[in-house]
Amino acid sequence: MILICVNELSGPTGYHKSVVETANALHRGGYPLAVLSFLGAGDGAELAMPRWPLDPGVPAYALQTLPAEGGRLLAANVHPVLAGRVYATPYAFTADQLAALCQLNEELTAEDTVIFTTPVQALAFHRALAGQERRPRTLLQVHGDYRHHDELWALVDEAREVIDRVQTVAEGLNEQFASRFDAADVVCIPNIHHPAQVVRKPRTGVEIVLPASFQHRKNQLEAIRALSRLEDDSVHLTLWGNISPLNPYFIAVNELIDSLGLRDRVSIPGFGTEQDVYSSADIVLMTSLSEGFGYPLLEAAYHRLPTVTYDYEFGPRDAVEDGASGFIVPVGDVDALVARLDELVADAQLRERFGRRAREIFDERFSAEAVVAKYGAVLGPPPGRSLDLSAVFATDGEEPVPASAISHRVTRSGLRRTHQVTVRSAADLHDVQVDDGERIGRPAVRRVGGTTVIEFPVGSRGVVSFSTIPGGTDRHYLAGPANGGTLPVLPRLRRDADYGDGTPPVADTLLASRGGAKHVSWRTTPSDLAEFGAQGVDAVTWKLRQLMPSLPTLRGAKPSGDATPPADGAPERTAQETAEPTSAPDPSAPDGSADAPAAPSAPADSSGGSAGALGGLGKAVGLPAQAMGSVGRVARTYASTAASMLVQAVAVTEPAPTHREIPRHPWFPVSGGVDSFGAPINSGGGVQVTNAGTEKRPTVRIQGEYDWLELRDGASRRRITPPWSYGEMFERFCAAEREHGLFDITTADGVHLWELGRSALVIQLAEAAGLWGPLAAAQGTVQDVYTGSKRLTTAPSADTVVFDYVRRGQSGYRTAPFVDDRTLFVVQPGADGYPDVNETNMVYPFAEFTQWKKDWRQRWSHLRVPEVDARPFEAALTQALGIRIDLGDHLRNRLAKFLAEREFFTPVFERVQPEEVLIASSHWWAGIGAAAARSGARVSDIQYALTSHYAPSFWFGQKPHYGATRFYAWSDFWAERTNVYDEHVVVPRQQPELTAAIEASSTEEKRWDVCVISQPRVLRRILTFVQELVAERPELRVVIAPHPAQREIIGQELAASGLEESVDIAEEDTLTTITRSVMAVGTFSTSLWESAALGCPTYVIEVPGFEETLQDVESGLFRLATSPHDLVPYEVPASRHDIFG
Structure with a gap:
């Protein structure tokens, strides 16, 4: 068996891609294997889902949650006994995790191989064995340059006895290990690239792409300078990579683009898939100062694209034939770089010839088959033995105290606060302890009838455990770790952990979309402000850690047996996720690719203090002026955006699309899967799956279209299907409306809530259940800009007002029959703004309403919209649909929309005094309809789409209160298929091309x-x-x-x-x-x-x-x-x- 160790699976760099591609290729080559991730806070689930698809046949596990010794050490699986930091990468291992590595060692044999992909993993293995005999073979993969990094060598030297061989990813790296390993024990096996299908897009000019994270080592600045010297303005440069707006190097990149006047020729779109990056690329550019082995060299070769690259260490001469498949230029020679780019830009046939040779090189040296053959020479033939780690780490599945029997509260006595844990169970709890990682305390324990009460002071991160017999060494977890006044019960620390565990238990749930303005009140806003302040402090310390690797408090490859790790749940920013601003690369962030089209990662927050204060701090600690300049720019950028960030923190709910959440096993996060269309999860356009929830309530989030979905975790392969058909859902939906009178439920102010979001909710639940995929905006980019003089609030009187359909440019025929001299038309913006509006016609833009909503008074009014009690609606739908429904803030957002429309348009209609207001798709604009009815106008609907007994906007379980009473239908054929209106009028579509085609x-x-x-x-x-x-x-x-x-x-x-x-x-x-x-x-x-x-x-x-x-x-x-x-x-x-x- 092969066990591949990784810092974390979900990272965005070539290192992470290399791990996934190696696992996939070896699996397809017949090797039984598993992946084990080592780093990450809490249960490790947040970092367990790879950005590149992991074959469902490959199980992946998180060391953080493996229950060693049958679960006897789970109560000790919170506080670390081994912790340290390698440059920007923190690591921490608990007694349970080290015991799990020992247990693995006992289960593996000399036929098995453990592959360490960083020396941190080897160190943990070495410390775990503590002198015990090592049974499996081992291999250390090297993804970067170690020469100038003493901390890495310190790890290698300490863990040397558990490392048999070294595998580098570039030939030039081998010599670095000659003094520590025999030459025969150092081999080079390149990274594996499993190519994606790329469809070429039509384009004009020449497109140069540079896929890389924004950091000094990637050296995008010289790429920009080279572009500025290419005289052909049709040459365009796209910098692909994660965008962190407060990253100092990213700021410098943008400053240079602006100073050279290249904003029209340089694009920075952010993360890009292989399709995004290479579909329109003509030349791939690599200006790195160093790499382990840049993945773009392989990707470009496979896609038959020429590469122009600096002759950095390491990789270019392994993958590029200078003058045959691309050009290799001395590092820093911008003149030569410009000359080579100019040569390729001017000669399409040369680009094509280089591209053909690049593909030949890929097939010969870097195809999966070729690389697996090299692994075979090191690993030997695939062994017949496989090991199920979920069985190795099985427990008896029993706990003397069920989770439901444990409750907690905080009591107060003066200024003193006390945790009070109540256990309603007949089980005897002996030797109750509270372990905060520094000391073990004895809490106050009293038995009252069949209840045990445990009390200890608030303040430490204590974990409560007990034994079942006096003096017993087999301890059971009860609750914790404490965090202020909270004391969770974490399912992952219990021996009976299973799918659905949580407080409260996790149920299969469909969730409506989230996002929008928060309700601002004394109940919520102060806590949001406090959280924002804490994030600012965290951002400052994160950036300082990047810029001050030499400070004693931030150094320390040398591990500490009692170092305190980041608090559980706090984000850990690995070296792969940060942008190192110094010139030397950080190989603790294995730099195997210039971020093979990378995915977004580290937070964008940074310094909350002033540049001057930071400068004083820099002098006090001896920080270089260059580093302080970087921090100063971050501080200024943060200050310039602080107001908007504050608004985001206290007034905006983070958006989330409608989705489904199912239970996740507390020990085994999902790491892969495939859908009914044969596509891996999280592939472009496919089903998106994430490990979600919390340690307290672990879930899996699913979004996308599927008939079935197979999800792989360390314990099982689960098949997920939609809970019903669309027809069944819609019929139950309407039945719930009738049986529970949902249309008649009102707010305290008398607003009928349900119909405001009902049609949208039908669509959202169909999406959440996997029946439908998300809908892309058909109208594309909208330019809601109007500079003319027309205002709805000064519109003239009119007999009729017509609100046109949103996509008028594609469907103007729907409202064309209603155009006349006495009708005021209100139109929505399109890609070209408001082309139908001029100073003489009766067509008015929607723009005034849009701008009115942006006024601070309306924004404040929006924030003050009260919370909505969604429980009656959720209960009715949950009962009808047989699956839990969570409406979140959907109804409140719809209420805010309704109130804004009604407030703005009521005086408009009072001024215009229409007899009739026609709204194309009126049920989506209930507030406008309500305002029209207030003014005494009849509200009518214009048919814009098909009607049927299953159409969300045309068939209801009850009659809406704000809907139109008249329906202008294309024919009786359509009018008979709706139950919403009192009457209908037939107005045939004015679509001459259809009429002519029917008659011809x-x-x-x-x-x-x-x-x-x-x-x-x-x-x-x-x-x-x-x-x-x-x-x-x-x-x-x-x-x-x-x-x-x-x-x-x-x-x-x-x-x-x-x-x-x-x-x-x-x-x-x-x-x-x-x-x-x-x-x-x-x-x-x-x-x-x-x-x-x-x-x-x-x-x-x-x-x-x-x-x-x-x-x-x-x-x-x-x-x-x-x-x-x-x-x-x-x-x-x-x-x-x-x-x-």
Whole structure:
């Protein structure tokens, strides 16, 4: 067996990618293996999910939670017995964790190999064995330059006896270990790159990309200077990497861009996937001063891109043939860098020739097969033995005191506060102790009937434990560690830990989206202010630790047996996550890549003090002026944004999309998985999964579209499915509205809450359950800027006011019939602002309302919107849907929106005095409707989309109070499919191209056999059907008509599904594409009814939401496509003429 040790799995650097790719490749090569992560606060779950997909066949474990010796040391798994720091990386290990390493040593044999990826892991293993015989073979991977880093050598020297061999990732690193290891025991095996599929994007000019974290060693400054000397303005540079706005080096990068006037030629988009980075790249640039082995060299080679790189140590000469696959330039020679870039920029054929050779080099030296073969020479053939670590670390699963029997409160006597733990259990608790990591105390214990009461002072981080017999050494955890006045019961420290454990227990839950303005009150705001201040102090100390590696209190590779680690739950910033501002690289942050398109990580907060105060501190401790200059810039930047950060802290709830949370095992965080479409979790466009919750209530957060999802943790492979179909959910939803009278529940001020967020909630719950994916904004970037003189508050009188649909540029025909001289139109902004508004027409922009909401008085009013009691609604839905529903602040946000709309538009309507107000999709603008009704106007709705018994905005369990009473429908066909309105009026759509196509009988030969009509929320399911279609019916010519929201990404999605060669992408609009196709297939899209109206045989794919088409499937207008072989032409019935009148 192979056990790969890693500091943490979730980091963003090439080191982390290397660990994951090595594990995947060895697993596919037949080696049984597991991954063990060592660092991270608390239960380690936050750092256990890798940024690159880990094969579900590879189990991963967190050392922090493995219960050694059957769980007998779990009560000692809080306070460290070994702690220290290597440069910016802290480490801390408890007695339980060291015992777990000992237990691993006993289970492994000489056939097994432990791979240490940093010397910290070797040190922990060495200290854990404490002289005991080591059984497995060991290998230390070296991902960076150790030459000038005494702290790293100190670790290697102390742990030398547990290190058999050294594996470097670049040939030039081998010589550093010659004095400590025999030459035969030092080998070079390069990093493994498992390439992603990249779809090239059309572009103009030449694109240079530099993927790297922002730090001095990556040297983006010289890349920017080189660009400034390239005279061709069409040459563009993109700097990919994590953005931390208060990072001193990032500040310097932006200062240089501005000083050279390059803002139009340099982009800094932040994190980028392989698709993002290389889809439009022409040249890959590496200006690093040093690397372990830069992953971009491999990625560029695989994608046939030439590289221009400094001749840094180490890696370029291993991966690049100078003058054949790229150019290698002396470090710091900007003149040579400019010349080589200029040469490649000017010659597309040279770029192509270099790219071909780069790919040949990759295939020869760096393919997974080639690298695994090198591992085979070191590890030997795959052993037949595998070890299940979850079985090795099994407990008896029993605790004498159930968690539900433990309660806690804080009592006061004068100024003294006391923890009082009450245990309602018949179990006898002997030798009760409180261990705070420095001393073991004896609390006051008294027995009252069947209850034990334990008391001890508030103040320390004490952990309460007991034994079941007097003088027993087998101790059981009870509660802790204490943190101020809190004393949690942590499931991970109990021997009976299982899925769902927590206080309160964790249940499968669907959560509405979070975010928006907080309620500001004396109850909440002071604590938020205190938290903001604490974060500021933490940011200052974090930055000082980066800039003061020489200070005695911040040094210390030498481990301490009694050092105090960061408090549980506090963020640990590893060296991989920080930007080292000094010139020397920090190899405790293995620098295996210039951050192979890296993911975001470290917090952006920094100094809260003034630059002058920091300067005084710097002089007092002897800090170099250069370092203080960096801190000073951070301080000024922090000060310039402090007000907005303060507002964020006290007045804004951190946004979170709608999602599902399921129980997580307290010992085994999720580390990988795959969805029903065959995609790894957390891959681009796929299902996003994170280890969430807290140590007290461990959960797994899921967001995305799936039929099923398999999640891998150290104990099991769980399959997760949606709890019901969309049709079942919607019917239960409406039943709950009727049975519980949800539409009739009001706030204290008489506002009917439910209808304000009901339609949105249907959609959110479908998303949270995995039925639908998130919806991209179809209108793209909106420019809500208006500089003209028109104001809604000064609008003239009008008989009718029409509020147009949001995406007017794509659907103006929906409201076109209502345009006349006595109608005031209110339009939403588009990508080009308000082009329909001029000084002479009756079209008014929505902009005044948008700006009014931004006024400080309205912001304050928003903050004062009272909290909403969502419990009646949550209880009704939980009962109806059979799964816990958490509405969070969804209803309060909708209430705030409603109140703002009603307040602003009431005087507008009183001035305009309309007889009727028409709102396209009125249920999304309840406040406007309420304001219109206040002014005495009739409120009407304009049809903007299909209606059905399953449409969230057109079918309800009860009648809304603020909704429209009249419905302007396209035809009776649609009006009969809603239960909301008192009356309807038929107003046919003014869409001449559709009318002409319906009336014309085209004899033109069809270009395609099947037109696939896309739908954003279920795109992955649609593409799964298309995969079956092209595989089973290869004779059919297939085209996909993308939804406007998918136009930019559809090529990438087809490529990811392997369909780019077999499916055309429609260049014309959907309607035109249908007219040129024999048949159409899709799901709940208005375009399906347009297709049927055209007489085109139309099929429905059974995806969530297809229930909206069932009425027309039953009538014969549509047919179901359960298989690609169902697709045969048929004569569409005459009822098609009723669709649009």
